[in-house]
Amino acid sequence: MKKKIKIMNDNLNTDLYALLKNLPDNILYHQEHGLRHPLGIYNISFKRVTSGFKGVFNSANTREDFSDKKKGINEDIKKLQGKLPSLENEEKQFVEKRIEELKGQLKQISQQQATEDKKTLDSVKELLDSLMSFIDDTYHILKCFFPANSVTKDIRFADKWMEKVEKRLIIDYKNKLKEYRDILAPIVNKIKHNHARLNRISLKTELGQIEGYYVEGVDSKGSLGPDREIHKQFRNQETAFSLNRDLKFHLVNFYFICHHLKVLINRIIKDKHNLQIDTNNVTFKNSEENFDIIKMVNALPNLFFPDEINKSQPEILIKENEVEVIFPSKTSLLLYTDIEINFVATGDGVSKSFRLPYWISR
Template identity: 30%
Template sequence: MKLERKIYRDGNLHPEAFNCLKLLPESVTYHKDHTERHPFSIYNLSIQRVMLAFKAVIDEVDQVYTALFDATGHLDYRLNKLPDLQKELLHALQSHIDDCYRILKVLHPSIKVQEKYVESWLEKVNHPAYKELRNAINDYRESFAPIVNKIKHSGGQLRSIMMYSRGGGVVARTVEKNIQFFPPNARIVGYFLEGMQPNGRIGPDYEIHPDGKTAISLNRDLRYHFANLYRIGHHLRNAIARTVRHFHRIKLPRPIAVTSTTGQYDIESIAERVSKLPPLFFQNEFSKTTPDIKFYRANGSATLTLETPGSPYITWYGEVIIYSEIQIDGVSLEYQIPYK
């Protein structure tokens, strides 16, 4: 799927649902009957939380990428802030999906159904667009929801990890054109979910990291989540249109430019920074498809293009140092560091 947002055409670089909900006629929403916010308000607050979480993680990653080495040859910067920042991003993304279902709910006439959870409510009332949206985005949700659930319900902890080379030890090669180059500042920052392994060690959770020795690079992960945020927005817009057509027999207005008034984050800056993340991933991610994100400015206007699922990016080989920050629990005697 290829999605494109243009400032001169759309007024902003937010996902499609932003403009759709901003222009939504008041007559097609039942949010007051549900004692809920207006659907645009739900979406705006939700996307705001996600974007602020993206910015916080990218800011911290930039600190790591520009940190200097100390006299002993080690990076003079700790990674202890990243787990909490990444945890907030994952929570914000899962909450955003839940908020999309809340939007479908407030576009449906209020019906007395004894259901605590929004998705169960949508299913019981046979919402005309719920299954369509769920089927379109469930693959993405299930790709990271198990991590969030283990953090929430099983005491799972995120831990940081970094691979880096202080010299010219890393040789990278593009997958498609087989072009070889030498990254001047090869640093790959990531995280893993810590859990108890079958052999009694503490290390990468086996259910999240299949071999119990891998991790997730932020260079790939941030691209993946950012692009899928726009994919969700596309499918939510389609679900809104279907819902409105079902209950009101009308089509949504033609899309027009909507200027974003959000002042807490700069979505253009976030999009540009995600698009420029180094294309260096952990070895187990070489074969995975990665969304292609392109950002450029022309004639004073910005354009963002996202393509999912994308294609494999770059492979590399060479000598690197593996650095990870762990916490000893005082009982477990062995720890499995990723990639060791």
């Protein structure tokens, strides 16, 4: 079933923001819980998410593509090495010196690439962390609508506290988030608790370059490569995430999370206080800044990694007076025939074998 959410141009935040902005104080209990106002919790968490998207764009757009440089230097080294056997001593020393100079350049470029790769991957990690934290924060927002004495036990986690108060509603809310959370949470948890690392991969195609990443894991044979709990194999190949699809996927799902929470809060307010909150004519002063993020994500080409072509696709439609987010969508994709793969594997000083994404052994 196709799901759509419309975001009006005077509030290019979320429909959840519009609701939280107009809450009457007399229905809130945030101070009893030692929490910020629900709009305050939302604003901080929302700002981190939008900053996460901007961070990925800034790091990805300013990075230099070193692959052609490295390829050219390696070819020069190979040619010079091929000449060595036929050279006399003086010429041989000159060529050997030149080879060492080129190797030094290659090392310097590799260090620059590693620095830029780390910057991009750190920004991706921060975005994923911010989205996971936002989901956690939604339960703190929900706590603000119930007195602290609604639960007598000392329950540390806000979602479990909420289940004690409104189990049926919270289970239903969790089920709406489950499909997305089941993709996001394993990535964040693997990085935090299983020493997993993000590694960069890019595919050069006749239609353009596709940047992406994969979560490194260890298989049953001790080989390092894309974590198979996160990256399902495709035609016996290891897989990864392209930023072109990944950023659209996360932004669209972020708006759906906010919408589901807005619907739930409306129901709680209606049931507890018989109130209907007016969310019309709510403006967001940073709408243009947020609109820039939506436009940047929307401008990413539908040029994905091979396995992602078969996945459900997110879509963003920008119209005159509104933005519409859709998932799943039947948006058309760009198809290519030839690829050149560039990837990075971190290693650990012990592991000796690697599984390479989209590598076809011949």
